Amino acid sequence: MTSSDIGIRVDPGSFRDPANRVFHVGDQVLRGLDPQAARDWAALAGSGFFTRLVAEGKVCGTEQVDPAVLPGWAAVLRHERIPFVSHPYEWSFGMLRDAALLHLEILRRALPAGFTTKDGSAYNLQWRGVTPVFIDVGSFTPLADGEPWAGYRQFCQTLLYPLLLQAHLGLDFQPWLRSRVDGIEPDQMRRLFRGARRLLPGVPTHVHLHGAMQQRNAGASSADVRAQLRAAGYSRQLALATVRGIEKLVRRLDRREEPSHWVDYQRTCGYTAQDRAEKERFVEAAVRAAGAPRLVLDLGANDGRYARIAARHAAAVVAVEQDPAVADTLYRALRAEGDQRILPLVMDLADPSPGGGWGGVERAGFSTRARAEVALALAVVHHLAIGRNVPLGQVVDQFLGCLRPGGRLVVEFVHPEDPMARRLLANKPDGLFPEYRRDVFERLLAARCRVERQRELPSGTRTLYQVVVGD
Amino acid sequence: MWRRSSVRCQRNKWGVTVEILTLDCRWRHDGEGRERLVMHLAYLDAGSGSLIVQAVVGGVAGAAVAAKLYWRRLVDRFRRQPTDRG
Structure with a gap:
């Protein structure tokens, strides 16, 4: 009998540390531990710092279960389920910075208790709404005194360097992380920070010195260097001072403000107050009709107005926004409001996150993860169909592909005569989109799903549809 | 193009040990006629x-x-x- 026969699915992103592995059984997230990892877990579970971190929600809830559920492993843990798995290249600057600070805080609190983390990857972190949570419980390991943090290199490559790129150079880090599963290497960073840029905060040490040290010590084994550092007097206090130093640097980093068309979109997009009120009522009724959905996707969330309405009735809302600056503003606003349900993500709907890493499945693509009860696609059809030339039928297919069977889509069609659509059409050759018409759109919807209700907004140039799939 | 280099010690004619290369890693042409050190860490x-x-x-x-x-x-x-x- 194979694992798949008994409904056990191996998480394709958990193979890097052979000492433990993550599995999915139904809705449960389980982690198998080998004998050494099981002993480390026993020590960790009995430590006060770990219990406090779990109680504060900073580490995902974890309990030990009967090892018989995962044959072949010495011990089995069950983890709290994260509402929606996201990747660091889908996070905004503020999100990546808060994730980095949480990782450092966890390490700072683990060190005095005699623990450290094996790695320092951004993939150790996930989100409950706008609250970061450390998920890689298998990463905790007893600290050998006199040893620096093994995860520092990964921390730099997947967290610190992307932050430096944005804070010092104003470059969006998302494409860098998306194209390299192991992050940005010091050697690449050194070429970006030449001349006076060498002196920017964090650059002389974490970039240039780090890169130079890597090259000079490339022939030395890590075990030898650890022994040499121990003999030279490297101590736990020094490790703590290093973590505090990096924390201080990360706190100083902030996003460089760059002008963005989308930041002011809600104010400039031309809705009347009546249109807006009508649209809000329509969206709220659609989400309520879904009966406390577990997951709502807001595709093209902008300032999160409709994500907030959906969050009144849903357990979790993922607000997808293509502009990193807009997503970051939304993240900071939600943090300030104390919201617990909305997760903002940076992603272009015309270029959604593909599968990445080993076999293209180590980091699941957006289409694999998006299985929502409700999807909102408000004022985005015209941007995709006219702005990005995506055939109208394929636009509808992509939205419907984000839904579970029986899921609902709320979609807004902006008529060709609407000022926003006219503005987009004006930039294209005449007659390029003869099929961009309301009747064609309605025919495409009817061919794929059942239209439950529709409403034309008072301005007369936009129509909302609530459709249900596969029932 | 790739080639490997490794740590090698050699004594010269005056009997002094010289470290020929202290790097154990790979070199790659960067397209501008220069070679660039490339490290791949696990x-x-x-x-x-x-x-x-x-x-x-x-x-x-x-x-x-x-x-x-x-x-x-x-x-x-x-x-x-x-x-x-x-």
């Missing part, structure tokens, strides 16, 4: 240089540890030479 490999730089980041005390490490390496190198000759 996922759970802390990286030797990454371990040492943490001492420096730790402030004055850390820099002292790093200096001590390099001082010991230097002393060890001179200590080894009589044995090499003998």
Whole structure:
């Protein structure tokens, strides 16, 4: 009998540390531990710092279960389920910075208790709404005194360097992380920070010195260097001072403000107050009709107005926004409001996150993860169909592909005569989109799903549809 | 184009040991006629240089540890030479 026969699915992103592995059984997230990892877990579970971190929600809830559920492993843990798995290249600057600070805080609190983390990857972190949570419980390991943090290199490559790129150079880090599963290497960073840029905060040490040290010590084994550092007097206090130093640097980093068309979109997009009120009522009724959905996707969330309405009735809302600056503003606003349900993500709907890493499945693509009860696609059809030339039928297919069977889509069609659509059409050759018409759109919807209700907004140039799939 | 280099020691005509290369890694042409060092570190490999730089980041005390490490390496190198000759 194979694992798949008994409904056990191996998480394709958990193979890097052979000492433990993550599995999915139904809705449960389980982690198998080998004998050494099981002993480390026993020590960790009995430590006060770990219990406090779990109680504060900073580490995902974890309990030990009967090892018989995962044959072949010495011990089995069950983890709290994260509402929606996201990747660091889908996070905004503020999100990546808060994730980095949480990782450092966890390490700072683990060190005095005699623990450290094996790695320092951004993939150790996930989100409950706008609250970061450390998920890689298998990463905790007893600290050998006199040893620096093994995860520092990964921390730099997947967290610190992307932050430096944005804070010092104003470059969006998302494409860098998306194209390299192991992050940005010091050697690449050194070429970006030449001349006076060498002196920017964090650059002389974490970039240039780090890169130079890597090259000079490339022939030395890590075990030898650890022994040499121990003999030279490297101590736990020094490790703590290093973590505090990096924390201080990360706190100083902030996003460089760059002008963005989308930041002011809600104010400039031309809705009347009546249109807006009508649209809000329509969206709220659609989400309520879904009966406390577990997951709502807001595709093209902008300032999160409709994500907030959906969050009144849903357990979790993922607000997808293509502009990193807009997503970051939304993240900071939600943090300030104390919201617990909305997760903002940076992603272009015309270029959604593909599968990445080993076999293209180590980091699941957006289409694999998006299985929502409700999807909102408000004022985005015209941007995709006219702005990005995506055939109208394929636009509808992509939205419907984000839904579970029986899921609902709320979609807004902006008529060709609407000022926003006219503005987009004006930039294209005449007659390029003869099929961009309301009747064609309605025919495409009817061919794929059942239209439950529709409403034309008072301005007369936009129509909302609530459709249900596969029932 | 790839080629490997490795640590190699050789005694010259005056009997002094010379480290020919101290790097064990790969070189690659960067397209402009230069060769560039490329390192590929494993996922759970802390990286030797990454371990040492943490001492420096730790402030004055850390820099002292790093200096001590390099001082010991230097002393060890001179200590080894009589044995090499003998």
